[in-house]
Amino acid sequence: MQIATMYFKDRAQLKLQDELLQYNLNKSKGKFVGKRAEAIRELDDFEATRDAAKSIRQRVLDNLDTWLEIFEENARARGTTVLWAETPDEVNRHVLDIAARHGLKKAIKSKSMVSEESALDHAIEAAGMKVVETDLGEYILQINDYEPPSHIIAPALHKSKEEVSALFAKVHGTAPKTGIQELCAEARAVLREHYLTGDLGITGANFLIAETGSVFLVTNEGNATLCTTLPKVHVAITGIEKVVPTLEEASTLLRLLTRSATGQSITNYVDILTGIKGAGEFHGAEHMYVILVDSGRSKVLASEVKEALRCIRCGACMNHCPVYQNIGGHSYGWVYPGPIGSVITPMFIGQEVAADLPNASTLCGSCASVCPVRIPLPELLRKHRETQVRLDLRPVGERLGLRLWTWLASRPALYAWATRLGVRVMKWLGGYEGRIHSLPLASGWTNGRDLPAPAGKTFRELYAARRRAGRQT
Amino acid sequence: MKVGLLVTCLVDMMRPSIGFAALKLLETAGCGVLVPASQTCCGQPGYNSGDREGARRLAAKLVEEFEACDYLVAPSGSCSGMVKTHYPELFADDPSMLARVAALAAKTYELTDFLVKVVKLEAVPGRFAGTVTYHDSCSGLREMGVKAQPRALLAKVPGIKLSEMNEAETCCGFGGTFSIKFGDISSRMADKKCQNIEDSQADAVVLGDLGCMLNIEGRLRRRGNERTKVLHVAELLAGETDEGAS
Structure with missing residues (x-):
């Protein structure tokens, strides 16, 4: 995907002014947060399930190479071809090679964020093939000139049904619909044609099951089922971190994934695809490929933010992030928005181009408190900030300011004098109202807020005076 | 019981009345309150901005100032949280400091938490219509x-x-x-x-x-x-x- 992370501030500023987007974001926030809260109450011991999920994921990451080899061996034993891709380009090359090998003309695709990393759809089209996104949200974005997704599980969350209605009418040449059901029916009719004519099915994978070599997929629309069973070739593209040792463990993760994501006990469809169609079997692809994508993941594994690889892509962190809730996913400027995006994006595309992301957080901790696999997201954001200081990526003014503060705060006598002076100046600036309306060095604050002015004396002065008075009486 | 009051740099400068209110509440609860005169900042601004070294320096200074107290209490969840949850992380690679930090972290409380859990304050002086x-x-x-x-x-x-x-x-x-x-x-x-x-x-x-x-x-x-x-x-x-x- 085109990288726009360096324009974070400008983009966020525009999104804050976009009233329709603000309305749409507010609506979806209420749904996601409320439904998750209800769904986790169904579990007898939600916190213990989170502990279990964390340890399942961590156990894999601690020996990722071994689990990947076990997966590869078991997948091969069932006729699946396992391919490895170190870079986004390699992902696209593998897919195009497979298409050429089998003479494929038309890809039908279930939602895959990993394929967004390498802009796979564009590569497929550039190779002269056709590609159709079949997830409703992704389909909406595709027919809107490949608008980027703004959320990892609800890619078109930023759009209202009115916008979708106008888009469908324009692209499909139909009369505008008003109801969501009618819109879905229209998309279904259009997509059905594509399902029947596609010869390459492309999906992601929510999990890879090491013990069976299976691809584990959850959807609500059933589109992944159709994409993996109707075409003669199925290609699953996923990150190397998605492997899980056993089906039993995947089912523990599933209990948290769907509840954390959409507040469902389980999704409408769960597909477990194990190898190619055998003799006498009715369903399944004739050829199955799994592309295991690194694209920066092994770099994450070797870094201070490695815990981010536990992520099962539920989206709860962004749904509960007050920054995401206000600026939406497009502001972040790459594939993965929200807190998890701000942790992994700098690792995937570079700290320099994504420098704003780890800083654009209040570290409020809301994300970590809902993460089903207990990723300490604020700590990881802070690790990135430390890296940026080490790499000299912070602005000079910020660095000098911090250094001056530490220097001063290490010298109590000087500090006492400087703060005495500081609070007097601020009191004066606050005037009779006791409020500062504008501060040149802190316009970020005063553009949107007043700064309540201090009383004019520091606590330490007043306390010392009180102690002196106490001694005299 | 000797309670060290971490006034916090913001309260010291911007709203001293909060410091005096905390002092009054602790004294009402019967605590002997110590206000280390050399205290400045807990190091959180640097810590959250990626300046680990600066944060460690200020953290070490604060540990020095408060470790003799039976408790450290701050009228701030943010500054008490810094001491309790982040200081141990800051000194994770320094075993001699870590022991002192962990000991201080264990006796660090946010003010209302301390008043409820430790001193079990029954009545408060304030009233509000x-x-x-x-x-x-x-x-x-x-x-x-x-x-x-x-x-x-x-x-x-x-x-x-x-x-x-x-x-x-x-x-x-x-x-x-x-x-x-x-x-x-x-x-x-x-x-x-x-x-x-x-x-x-x-x-x-x-x-x-x-x-x-x-x-x-x-x-x-x-x-x-x-x-x-x-x-x-x-x-x-x-x-x-x-x-x-x-």
């Missing part, structure tokens, strides 16, 4: 487990009514230097908080962290709201507000 709403500041809530404690203490104030706002646990948008670096996003978050506060119809919003107070008060006034008071929970409990002390 009106309705208040409580904002749960992030560090206090998520790092220090402060939620029921301030509400339990507020319930002891004669004349007070509590009206919970919507989304009381949602961040107000302060976030330290975030509020300046990403001022537009921060102001919007503050604005939504202010709306929820106003919708609660409370006469005052009460909270436990001065950073959030400055943010919320600053936004309320910029919105043209001159009515809603912004009070630190210690000020209200101690009766160190305009409403009158006991």
Whole structure:
């Protein structure tokens, strides 16, 4: 995907002014947060399930190479071809090679964020093939000139049904619909044609099951089922971190994934695809490929933010992030928005181009408190900030300011004098109202807020005076 | 019992009344309170901005100043959270310091948590005629487990009514230097908080962290709201507000 992370501030500023987007974001926030809260109450011991999920994921990451080899061996034993891709380009090359090998003309695709990393759809089209996104949200974005997704599980969350209605009418040449059901029916009719004519099915994978070599997929629309069973070739593209040792463990993760994501006990469809169609079997692809994508993941594994690889892509962190809730996913400027995006994006595309992301957080901790696999997201954001200081990526003014503060705060006598002076100046600036309306060095604050002015004396002065008075009486 | 009061740099400069209110509450509870004169900043601004070395220097200074006390208490979930949850991480690679830090962390409390759990304060000096709403500041809530404690203490104030706002646990948008670096996003978050506060119809919003107070008060006034008071929970409990002390 085109990288726009360096324009974070400008983009966020525009999104804050976009009233329709603000309305749409507010609506979806209420749904996601409320439904998750209800769904986790169904579990007898939600916190213990989170502990279990964390340890399942961590156990894999601690020996990722071994689990990947076990997966590869078991997948091969069932006729699946396992391919490895170190870079986004390699992902696209593998897919195009497979298409050429089998003479494929038309890809039908279930939602895959990993394929967004390498802009796979564009590569497929550039190779002269056709590609159709079949997830409703992704389909909406595709027919809107490949608008980027703004959320990892609800890619078109930023759009209202009115916008979708106008888009469908324009692209499909139909009369505008008003109801969501009618819109879905229209998309279904259009997509059905594509399902029947596609010869390459492309999906992601929510999990890879090491013990069976299976691809584990959850959807609500059933589109992944159709994409993996109707075409003669199925290609699953996923990150190397998605492997899980056993089906039993995947089912523990599933209990948290769907509840954390959409507040469902389980999704409408769960597909477990194990190898190619055998003799006498009715369903399944004739050829199955799994592309295991690194694209920066092994770099994450070797870094201070490695815990981010536990992520099962539920989206709860962004749904509960007050920054995401206000600026939406497009502001972040790459594939993965929200807190998890701000942790992994700098690792995937570079700290320099994504420098704003780890800083654009209040570290409020809301994300970590809902993460089903207990990723300490604020700590990881802070690790990135430390890296940026080490790499000299912070602005000079910020660095000098911090250094001056530490220097001063290490010298109590000087500090006492400087703060005495500081609070007097601020009191004066606050005037009779006791409020500062504008501060040149802190316009970020005063553009949107007043700064309540201090009383004019520091606590330490007043306390010392009180102690002196106490001694005299 | 010797309680070390971590005044916090913000309170020292911006609102000393909170420090005196905390002092009064601790003394009311029968604690001997020590206020180390050389205290400055806990190091959190540097820590959250990626300046680990600067943060360690200030942390070591604070440990020195407070480790002789039986308890460290701060009228701030953010600064007490820094000591309790982040100091051990800062010194994870320094075994000799880590032992001292862990010992201090174990006896570090946010003020209302300390008043409820440790000294089990029965009666409070403050009184308030009106309705208040409580904002749960992030560090206090998520790092220090402060939620029921301030509400339990507020319930002891004669004349007070509590009206919970919507989304009381949602961040107000302060976030330290975030509020300046990403001022537009921060102001919007503050604005939504202010709306929820106003919708609660409370006469005052009460909270436990001065950073959030400055943010919320600053936004309320910029919105043209001159009515809603912004009070630190210690000020209200101690009766160190305009409403009158006991």
